[in-house]
Amino acid sequence: MILQIIVSVLVLAVLIKLVMDLKKGKVTLNKFYLWALAWIALAVIVFFPELVIFIANLVGIERARDLPIYVSIILLFYLLFKIGIKIEKVEQEITTLVKNLAIKKAKK
Amino acid sequence: MKKQNKKIWVVIPAYNEEKAIGSVIDNLMKKGLKNIIVVDDGSSDNTAGIAEKHGAKVYNHIINRGLGGALNTGITAALVNKADIIATCDADGQHNPDDVKKAIETLTGQGYDAVIGSRMINSKGMSLSRKLLNRGANFLTYLLFGIYVTDTQGGLRVFSRSAAEKIRIKTNRMEVSSEIIKEIGRNKLRFKEIPIEVIYTDYSLRKGQKNTNAFRIIYKLILSRIMRS
Numbered sequence: 208m209i210l211q212i213i214v215s216v217l218v219l220a221v222l223i224k225l226v227m228d229l230k231k232g233k234v235t236l237n238k239f240y241l242w243a244l245a246w247i248a249l250a251v252i253v254f255f256p257e258l259v260i261f262i263a264n265l266v267g268i269e270r271a272r273d274l275p276i277y278v279s280i281i282l283l284f285y286l287l288f289k290i291g292i293k294i295e296k297v298e299q300e301i302t303t304l305v306k307n308l309a310i311k312k313a314k315k
Numbered sequence: 316m317k318k319q320n321k322k323i324w325v326v327i328p329a330y331n332e333e334k335a336i337g338s339v340i341d342n343l344m345k346k347g348l349k350n351i352i353v354v355d356d357g358s359s360d361n362t363a364g365i366a367e368k369h370g371a372k373v374y375n376h377i378i379n380r381g382l383g384g385a386l387n388t389g390i391t392a393a394l395v396n397k398a399d400i401i402a403t404c405d406a407d408g409q410h411n412p413d414d415v416k417k418a419i420e421t422l423t424g425q426g427y428d429a430v431i432g433s434r435m436i437n438s439k440g441m442s443l444s445r446k447l448l449n450r451g452a453n454f455l456t457y458l459l460f461g462i463y464v465t466d467t468q469g470g471l472r473v474f475s476r477s478a479a480e481k482i483r484i485k486t487n488r489m490e491v492s493s494e495i496i497k498e499i500g501r502n503k504l505r506f507k508e509i510p511i512e513v514i515y516t517d518y519s520l521r522k523g524q525k526n527t528n529a530f531r532i533i534y535k536l537i538l539s540r541i542m543r544s
Contacts, residue, residue, distance in 0.1 A: 291538070292538075295538070298487055299485055299487070301378075301380070302380045302383075302384040302387065302487050305376045305377060305378060305380050305384065305388075306376075306380075306384065306387055306388040306391060308377060309354070309374040309375055309376055309377075309388050309392075310374065310388065310391060310392055310395060312374075312375065313372065313373070313374050313375075313392065314395075
């Protein structure tokens with residue numbers, strides 16, 4: 208019961224902060240949905256742990272404890288891929304900068 | 316041969332090439348290619364100084380960005396300098412200036428948008444592992460971009476102005492060579508490959524691409540296909 212209360216407070220605090228960030232324009236709507244969903248899912252799982260077993264069985268994982276590990280690995284791969292694409296973009300932007308500097312300097 | 320008054324610029328991307336760049340410029344000038352742009356890609360040696368002394372117009376990258384970045388700067392610079400025809404060649408002296416001229420003449424004489432020098436049509440002097448890697452790169456380029464050329468990795472190319480304006484270079488490093496092929500395909504440019512001679516000296520071999528670079532290039536190409544921008 209204590210765990211449930213702690214998690215509920217935590218999730219509520221995070222959600223409030225998310226809404227505030229959204230209003231200030233600090234996070235995009237897409238990111239807001241993603242994070243809000245993730246945190247709400249956490250709260251739901253804390254209150255109904257059987258749900259994990261149900262989902263695990265649904266996707267064919269025998270031991271329910273393995274589910275979070277699978278999910279985290281998939282998530283990590285996804286994040287890594289996104290970061291890779293982001294770095295690529297930043298590199299391209301740096302190149303554009305360096306190029307424009309070179310051409311500007313030579314003109315003078 | 317009728318000589319039109321077309322403005323030709325030769326673009327040479329260079330990174331730490333102070334030993335070779337001077338003679339590369341001299342040899343091109345001897346063949347009448349007087350407008351030369353050297354993009355010094357953040358070299359730590361005196362590449363820029365030597366290139367300037369030999370009469371090239373030098374553009375400096377304040378930090379090293381790789382072959383793709385340097386080519387991009389060079390081609391843009393040539394366009395700024397009102398080039399009608401833009402040629403690119405390597406700074407290590409592996410290209411014969413006669414081949415550069417021949418490529419330019421093929422473009423003007425036969426009305427192509429792009430001409431690419433291929434080391435594979437006549438591939439004497441190339442090691443077997445390098446030949447195989449080239450074949451692999453060609454096949455992959457075909458799979459990903461639907462255009463087959465015998466040499467996707469060569470540095471000798473000639474573009475008409477309108478072709479150079481259409482080609483968008485996004486990748487920074489060695490994979491730019493395949494990207495240019497992709498752009499030729501995407502823009503449906505009329506292009507031709509001509510056989511060129513490669514002068515493989517110890518120097519150019521040491522400076523060139525390592526075979527292991529192939530894996531990086533493959534990864535990047537697939538990524539660019541996924542991003543599909």
